[in-house]
Amino acid sequence: MKWFKRFLIASFSLALLGVGAIAAAYFYVLPDLPDVNTLKTVKLQTPLRIYSQDGLLISQFGEKRRIPVEYEDVPQQLINAVLDTEDARFFEHKGIDPIGIVRAATILITTGKKSQGASTITQQVARGFFLSNEKTYIRKIKEIFLALKIEKALTKKEILTLYLNRSFLGNRAYGVGAAAQVYYGKELDELTLPEMAMIAGLPQAPSAANPIRNPQRATNRRNWVLSRMLEKRNITQAEYEEAAAAPVTARYHGAEIDLYAPYISEMARDYMIQKYGREEAYTHGYNVYTTINSDLQRKAQTALRNNVFAYDQRHGYRGPGKVLWTETPINNEQILEALKAKPVIQGIIPAAVMAVSEQSAEFLTKHGERVTVEWSGLKWARKFITDKRQGRVPKTASDILNVGEQVWVRHNGDEWQLSQVPQVSSATVSLDPVDGAIQTLVGGFSFSQSQFNRVTQAKRQLGSNIKPFIYASALEHDYTLATLINNAPINKPDTRQGTAWRPKNSPDVYGGPTRLRVGLAQSINVMSVRALRHIGIDDAVDTLVSFGFDAQDLPRNESLALGSPSVTPLQVASAFNVFANGGYLVEPYYITKITDSYDNVIEQAEPTYACKPMPVDVEASQDLNSDDPFTAIPQDFEQVAELDINDTDSMAANVDEPQVEGPKVIDGYCQQDNLRKAKQVISEQTAFLITEALKSVIWGGGDWSKGTGWNGTAWRAARLIKRRDIAGKTGTTNESRDTWFSGYNPSLTSTFWVGFDDHTRQLGRTTWIADGPEGQISGAEAGAKTAGPGWNHFFNEALKGTPEIIKEPPQGIVSARIDLTTGKLTRKTDHTTSFEYFIDGTQPTEFVADAPETEDIFIDNSEEDLFQ
Template sequence: MFYFTKNSPAYILPLLFVIFWNYRVKWFKRLLIAFFSLSLLGIAAIAAAYFYVLPDLPDVNSLKTVQLQTPLRIYSRDGKLISQFGEKRRIPVEYEEVPAQLINAVLDTEDARFFEHNGIDPIGIIRAALILVTTGKKSQGASTITQQVARGFFLSNEKTYIRKVKEIFLALKIEKALSKKEILALYLNRSFLGNRAYGVGAAAQVYYGKELSQLTLPEMAMIAGLPQAPSAANPIRNQSRAIARRNWVLSRMLEKRNITQAEYQEAISSPSTAKYHGAEIDLYAPYVSEMARDYMIQKYGEEAAYTNGYNVYTTISSDLQLMAQESLRDNVFAYDQRHGFRGPVAELWTDTPLEHDEIIAILKRTSSMQGIMPAAVISVKDQQAQVIDDKGELITLEWKGLKWARKFISDKRQSLPPKQASDILTAGQQVWIRHNGKHWQLSQIPQVSSATVSLEPHDGAIKTLVGGFSFSQSQFNRVTQAKRQLGSNIKPFIYAAALEKDYTLATLINNAPINKPDTRQGTAWRPKNSPDIYGGPTRLRVGLAQSINVMSVRAMRHTGLDDTIKKLIQFGFDPNDLPRNESLALGSPSVTPLQVATAFNSFANGGYLVEPYFIDHVTDSYDNTIEQTIPAIACSKPAPSVEDDVVIEDPFAAMAEEFSQQTPEASVDTLDGEVEATSITAEQNICSNPQARFAKRVVSEQTAFLITEALKSVIWGGGDWSKGTGWNGTAWRASKLIKRHDIAGKTGTTNESRDTWFSGFNPTLTATFWVGFDDHGRQLGRSSWRANGEPDQISGAEAGAKTAGPGWNDYMNKALSGTPEASVIPPKGIVSARIDLATGKLTRKTDHTTEFEYFVEGTEPKEYVTETQQSGDIFIDNVAEDLFQ
């Protein structure tokens, strides 16, 4: 038998085992106790952290009604984007509007387990913690998309532990308050993606000029890679790094099996097509957008206007606005060219030509304007010149684009026409060129100014507004801000006052020098005709059509200065602008083009003053209407004056459409010179609507009709040319371009041709054109006839008919093209009678010495002309039409 002793090895080994076992159990117990202690400590720490940050945690339910900062957008009435204002460009989109592959690209890159976790990703947190322990750097935040939403809406971007704790708790609360789709939609709409683009909708537009649904796979991957480094990986600023980031996103999509290998290979081999795209402006109308921007700031405040995503729908018609802009621009160019070429912009070289790249660099420093581009003259030969533009393209200017450029001497003088290109240009000169729609031509930046506005007659909606030749040249809105002397554009209102007293269109007014001067200004003021020719007693219709000055003064004397001023105020003119002297009759008041168009609108709509307006309605970022303009409309029945515009639900749009689709039904009976008419239109239905607002009547329907008929004579003249009794109105040029008889208008020219006007209308549109220099002291001058010019060229002294008139003619011709001509339907209370042209009295003759004239019933002549009173040629116009103002 073998015995163990305490010194024997056999005894020591079991003893050591027992000791080790007892020791291990004790340490295991200690580790177990430590684990539970640490767990309890961790739970306590988390609870402590939660209650510590709880007072600072915002209410995540606010995300349900969050207002993303969205720019202010201005639209035309037909939905064309005119402009947008705001620091952040954002196009909010719903989750369902985001392509599935773009969502995959974002999730595969940012948070692959987004639809699985509850707001925080433990695996990501452990990974970030290990990197922190091993490197000592917080290079990875392990933030889920929910955490990024929490940080973006409620926290800062600073990398602190307390911010991370808040972020985690907020993410957990957000996951309980919102659905996964709602959280992802917030992330996709709020993320900053570079170049002022916030959200994927804006990024698609900024980088590719597309809507989300139009993006390709490489483009989606490029956008998905931007949130983590919108500047460093920007495809415009750092294309190589952006492509590397895009390809990494594509590799993640391939790894997650959201794209095939073939799709991956094709996508990574695609070049970057990103480039900066400004706001997709559909209609460039800067003066209108500036008016709308100012309106929104005044009403809602600057911060709200720029960030709340308001959409302002103006009354502007995009088609008509383009026509008005083109007509104004072409008219300004025409004036500028007939006054001569003011010379080159600069001399780039004289003997030794500059290098090609150096020329381009110089030209690029000069901005284009209204289609006018900088160019350098390379060579000149015979009747052509070769130039190079700022893109390096060679352009040949043929003689038809050069021959206009006789030398400008002054506003009243030009040199003889050039005979060859060397009379105009030399190599080395920097000039302006433009394409006029037919060919390239030498050009220059006009110094003259112009403005135009057009209105809808029955409700005052501003259909077009152009405040100047170029907004980049001058932001001064001449339609609403420039007060200029009205000139003869005032005469229809002077005669309207006289008609409402007791005058008729057949009333004879003495066209003779005025010997009794007006001394109200402290000096003897004797008005004269232009030209200084007088024809004796003349019918009112002719006096207005030929803009005879002394007749207008005598008509105002008959009405009385006070009553005339009262009538002008009723037409919307500011009493502070109306001088209390007889110069009023010739247009001495200074008014804006918008005031003029508003006043003329009263004739077009049958006698009502309709206040102009340019805001149709305003919506919020969710497309809810928050403001709707209800215009005061012109009705064919008496209506009380009403208070200023209020914001209520608009019934007018549908009614206006109904009105435009109905045709007047009329019956006209003529018996022994009398005309009776009735008109049944949808306009009457509008007036009977209980929600309609009514405009105030300023002249009777009969007076509006008579003035309109007289203003048609401004364009069409009168008499019988074949019989020697024909005569022109001052706007005879309009009849050659606008071949329709439902247009009426009036020229206007001030002393020394500092302001020129043309205002006119038909039943559907009223328009005013003004041309002049911003410098009130500068005259529009005159131009001499060019031997190498067109047969229908304009020459002589500038005046309303020749300077502003062609712009109005061109615009109205385009605007009314394709619309039916309105028939003449006299209102109730209007009769017609055949009168003798010489005396305005009734006549039994039916030859060329007579014609039918309209009268308010009861004012028609009662006396017949006698043989001794008849004279068939007293009104023959032997004065050149260009001299009439």
């Protein structure tokens, strides 16, 4: 009895000491214990994601890949696998598991080693969010008390959800949602039992024992998880055996990019960093929705890439990258090792020449694939000599290649062909005419080659792309499309540049008095200079600034008329958009909205719209007063000379109904009072007239059957696209250092630029090949031949399947039949006449005489002789 009393006293004393120790420990660590209630509003670090306008993932930025999931979205078998492995009594204990603690203590006493086997999932959440992984007793004490507090603050499902989303599972994957994507490229509900078991086993050693780095160790761990599930009766013996025998299928899956558009994603990333800082932008789970149209973006990328390939190939083959061997061949392993350092660029694959036949060759690619290139994929490769000279057309494959050379090949969609990495650069951007949304943006041939965004950062000389703006200013003064301007050499030089500047036409031919429409369509230089002289440089600069160009980029001399300013492609597209939308300068933008990780909108775009207030009676405001003979509107006036000037009914029948352009703007009218309205910089009538003239750039005019037909500089577009609602302008600078094509229809505006990043390098010229491809381009590179084909192919694909949009002339536009030689009114209806559009009040009032008159038929106040 005495010993029993002593035992009770000792036990009670030890219990008191234990309680006291626990209390002491609690009060000791209390000041360091964080508020677990913060877990209720915790923000898991999730990456920045960039999307297209239609919700396709363009890019993802951030060191941690995490896809937060709700408890209800996690398959029950995955939950079972995690609990059976990490904490089988999770739903029974209160944050700490006494049984687990006793087991861990026993291991410590018997082996002298510490074990983490006593940690519950709640303790792991406490450690993951608030503590370090340092194995110390004080950390363990804090962990226990935090676990108890967490259990009081959160439900079991909330705790488990935090664990499933927070755990590091290797290869930058945090949480089971990200792990499913990284290792299997799947959503959680698509995982198989062995895949779920593999993920459940990762928390023990995510870096060293994941299935990519150590497949065997990961397999052993997976099978142990399966055995625990079998032991807990969450799977059957048959399911266990089948899953345990399953092969390891895990491999690394990058972010599931749906649309590769690196230049626009880099713009969005830079915006987010500038506004929110790098750390917040990369970790707060922001979603940036851009204005990019995924379908159009892919088409723009393809058009630009193929256009660059076409330019590069017609200028010749620059030879092999290096010679891997000459007489003594090396084995495949050595070849592949030599090719490993060479990157694949836009489908251009490093390869070694293995065999050369008469008109074919065999290659071993970097990927270990043997491919044969037939003569159709080789014959383009005449030798590159300079940008202006190419060698002879090859007759056999040995004229081009030698065994042992390291070269490049690519598959063009139809067949393999010899290739090379282009040196020329290009850029394109497309805008919505109504609100300026950037629909496509390609800042260069290859983002991996150069991250320099030529759409927004490269200022290049504009060339003849400037002429529509010069003529728009002239129309806003007193010119018309029928005004005759002297197409003759300019002998009075502009000395503002310090030298005598005498512009010439290209080609250097002159045709005398020429209508403004023809001068713009054929890009006649001296006519543009004379138009500039008429309006004055100051007014021309003011007009260009109103179109969005920077005043400091505009030289105040006559070179302005031929495009000496250096501007970005985005500025050019934005300026041409003014013609497309009826005279409004809409601000380009590329982000529609930004949401947080909970899909709350934190930023919303407020674009400007090209629209005018809705009138009380739209139909009355658009009455064309058909009793006036000058309001007769033919669809294509230079092709319908047989129409009578008073036959308004037949001509009106050729006009389609107004096109609905969008939900917020219909037929140029604002549908909501709260829209931010863009500034109107030219009249709707002037925009219409320039558009009509720019249609002539593509379609030309006159009557070919009568010998009066003529082409505009962009006639290739008409041959390919074959629709009448497109308008555009070519642009070429001196010595062809920059080439442009900018064009539009009522639903889309696009600019293409091609040139070398080295401003001093010319685009050169190519010679004709007798047996060359259909539609081959030769001669001096220029806007129509170098940038134009890219625009043509893009617009052809972009508009395919869409109806033509033939817009009605705006109120205040009339048409009249004119004599093509004098620009005066005529009563004739033959091939020497045509309808022309005028702003009401500017139409001619004088009829041409039977004999051609020469006085006062063109505007030119200089005293020089016309035919000088």
